[in-house]
Amino acid sequence: MAFNSYILLFFALVAAHFRCGLTNSPYSHPHFAGNRSVIVHLMQWKFVDIAAECERFLGPFGYGGIQLSPVNEHAVLGNRPWYELYQPVSYRIISRSGNEAEFKDMVHRCNKAGVRIYVDAVLNHMTGAQEGSGTAGSHYNGNSMQYPGVPFGPNDFHGHESCPTSDLEIHNYDNAQEARNCRLSGLRDLKQSSEYVRTKQAEFLNKLIDAGVAGFRFDASKHMWPGDLEAIYGKLHSLNTAYFPSNSKPFVYHEVIYYGGNGIKSSEYTRLGRAIEFHYYRELANVLRHHNQLKWLKTFGQNWSMVPSDDALVMVDSHDMQRGHTGTLGLNINFFEPKLLKVATAFMLAWPYGVTRVMSSYHWNQKIQNGHDVNDWMGPPSDSHGNILSVKPNADLTCNKEWVCEHRWRQIHNMVAFRNIAGSEPVTHWWDNGDYEIACSRGNKAFIALNLQPGQTLHRTLQTGLPKGEYCDLVTGNLKDGKCTGSTVHVDQSGNAEITINSSSDDDFVAIHVHAKH
Numbered sequence: 001m002a003f004n005s006y007i008l009l010f011f012a013l014v015a016a017h018f019r020c021g022l023t024n025s026p027y028s029h030p031h032f033a034g035n036r037s038v039i040v041h042l043m044q045w046k047f048v049d050i051a052a053e054c055e056r057f058l059g060p061f062g063y064g065g066i067q068l069s070p071v072n073e074h075a076v077l078g079n080r081p082w083y084e085l086y087q088p089v090s091y092r093i094i095s096r097s098g099n100e101a102e103f104k105d106m107v108h109r110c111n112k113a114g115v116r117i118y119v120d121a122v123l124n125h126m127t128g129a130q131e132g133s134g135t136a137g138s139h140y141n142g143n144s145m146q147y148p149g150v151p152f153g154p155n156d157f158h159g160h161e162s163c164p165t166s167d168l169e170i171h172n173y174d175n176a177q178e179a180r181n182c183r184l185s186g187l188r189d190l191k192q193s194s195e196y197v198r199t200k201q202a203e204f205l206n207k208l209i210d211a212g213v214a215g216f217r218f219d220a221s222k223h224m225w226p227g228d229l230e231a232i233y234g235k236l237h238s239l240n241t242a243y244f245p246s247n248s249k250p251f252v253y254h255e256v257i258y259y260g261g262n263g264i265k266s267s268e269y270t271r272l273g274r275a276i277e278f279h280y281y282r283e284l285a286n287v288l289r290h291h292n293q294l295k296w297l298k299t300f301g302q303n304w305s306m307v308p309s310d311d312a313l314v315m316v317d318s319h320d321m322q323r324g325h326t327g328t329l330g331l332n333i334n335f336f337e338p339k340l341l342k343v344a345t346a347f348m349l350a351w352p353y354g355v356t357r358v359m360s361s362y363h364w365n366q367k368i369q370n371g372h373d374v375n376d377w378m379g380p381p382s383d384s385h386g387n388i389l390s391v392k393p394n395a396d397l398t399c400n401k402e403w404v405c406e407h408r409w410r411q412i413h414n415m416v417a418f419r420n421i422a423g424s425e426p427v428t429h430w431w432d433n434g435d436y437e438i439a440c441s442r443g444n445k446a447f448i449a450l451n452l453q454p455g456q457t458l459h460r461t462l463q464t465g466l467p468k469g470e471y472c473d474l475v476t477g478n479l480k481d482g483k484c485t486g487s488t489v490h491v492d493q494s495g496n497a498e499i500t501i502n503s504s505s506d507d508d509f510v511a512i513h514v515h516a517k518h
């Protein structure tokens with residue numbers, strides 16, 4: 001072979017490597033069972049309810065995993081706001097969601113149902129300046145930085161020797177020294193360059209790994225040095241071989257709020273797992289709110305200044321975003337606008353980019369004043385003693401009124417199955433009207449069409465790429481006892497179907513796949 005041929009062979013091998021979806025980091029694999037592909041964040045559910053949900057719904061309906069709210073001991077604040085969970089007091093597993101025994105039982109039962117567990121891990125900091133007792137009864141004093149439940153003392157925190165601001169607060173989020181060595185909104189900032197701090201945090205993560213979790217969301221990753229995280233990784237066990245192949249590394253996805261510019265970049269974390277790609281929800285919301293035409297979604301992904309697909313975790317909504325703590329109320333899409341949430345989630349689940357996560361919320365009375373939700377602090381539904389209420393699903397799949405259960409909405413759980421069935425099939429048969437109507441197939445497995453053209457009905461013959469048959473429209477119904485409970489889409493011999501979508505109706509998209517066909 002001539003020298004040039006070796007070079008060509010080299011490039012062919014590199015290209016093959018990327019085509020196969022091999023990722024840069026051993027920490028970017030979610031370890032889903034089978035063809036499962038979607039994570040749901042069950043915000044502040046009790047562990048006993050989550051275990052039951054795995055067996056009765058998430059397993060059978062094809063969900064791949066659950067993101068838990070933080071599970072370790074945290075501050076108890078007046079009125080029990082949700083954000084008290086993000087103020088750790090110790091690494092004991094005990095909160096209003098349950099204790100360590102309930103946690104272990106849940107992890108085991110969910111794994112048995114084919115559903116993975118990912119824990120939201122808060123490693124950057126401990127509490128704010130107050131003093132009190134945590135959810136396990138450990139006393140703490142944020143002023144003197146004493147956390148005997150770990151134990152951590154003042155030497156385990158960043159101070160003036162490493163944080164350049166006079167009040168020890170972060171003022172410039174684009175300055176790495178400040179963002180990572182100073183305090184995020186007053187929260188006591190742990191010094192993860194310390195071998196002792198690393199050891200304590202690795203012990204906590206290893207306890208979770210040994211119990212059978214598949215990985216972690218790392219809260220506030222942007223505020224931790226990648227090198228410190230790498231040192232902590234070096235102390236971690238492989239995943240529990242009762243559920244995972246030997247030498248499996250935990251899946252880690254990082255909260256790095258980055259929209260471009262000079263700040264700390266998502267790409268600094270992709271060798272350590274996936275980055276939560278914040279461009280994604282914002283660009284998608286811009287499109288669905290008619291600030292940018294739907295037709296442009298044809299190249300949605302890396303081409304829009306996002307990290308490569310295999311390095312990304314994406315969402316439409318999160319516990320922060322629905323409260324305007326990330327992004328902007330009015331742009332962010334959530335259950336307060338169900339029609340928009342359904343179509344946004346449908347596009348995300350139909351589109352082959354990133355690992356996808358859907359939000360499952362509890363109700364609170366949103367009250368917007370001057371662009372802020374003054375009730376955004378409200379904690380989960382609970383009784384007069386502060387015990388979190390159980391989720392009690394109805395026969396029609398809805399939940400009791402306190403819990404929104406977006407993940408159980410037909411249009412959303414049907415699109416979870418769509419994504420599982422579409423698998424790694426490429427986007428084919430892209431069609432658009434040059435504006436706000438689009439359609440595409442995922443190989444010969446699934447097809448979706450969306451119409452957001454204001455006041456217009458899409459009515460035309462489109463190529464679906466699918467075999468001839470009668471398909472159930474997953475938006476209006478399901479396949480039940482060999483029949484569609486909603487409308488039917490007829491695909492002819494050549495793969496064409498007549499599609500009708502009225503953008504003003506509740507159902508502004510149509511989706512079909514080969515497993516809901518009669």
Ligand SMILES: *[C@@H]1O[C@H](CO)[C@@H](O)[C@H](O)[C@H]1NC(C)=O
Pocket residue numbers: 299302303
């Ligand atoms: C990005 O989009 C442009 C315009 O559609 C296209 O020419 C280019 O090939 C795309 N690049 C990638 C990496 O997809």
Ligand SMILES: *[C@@H]1O[C@H](CO)[C@@H](O)[C@H](O)[C@H]1NC(C)=O
Pocket residue numbers: 034035036061062416417418420421515
């Ligand atoms: C993949 O997932 C779907 C829905 O989640 C399921 O019905 C189907 O049987 C699965 N297919 C394979 C090949 O495992």
Ligand SMILES: *[C@@H]1O[C@H](CO)[C@@H](O)[C@H](O)[C@H]1NC(C)=O
Pocket residue numbers: 457502503504505506
């Ligand atoms: C589209 O839906 C809207 C709202 O349901 C309805 O008022 C309108 O008549 C429908 N248009 C057509 C052409 O069916």
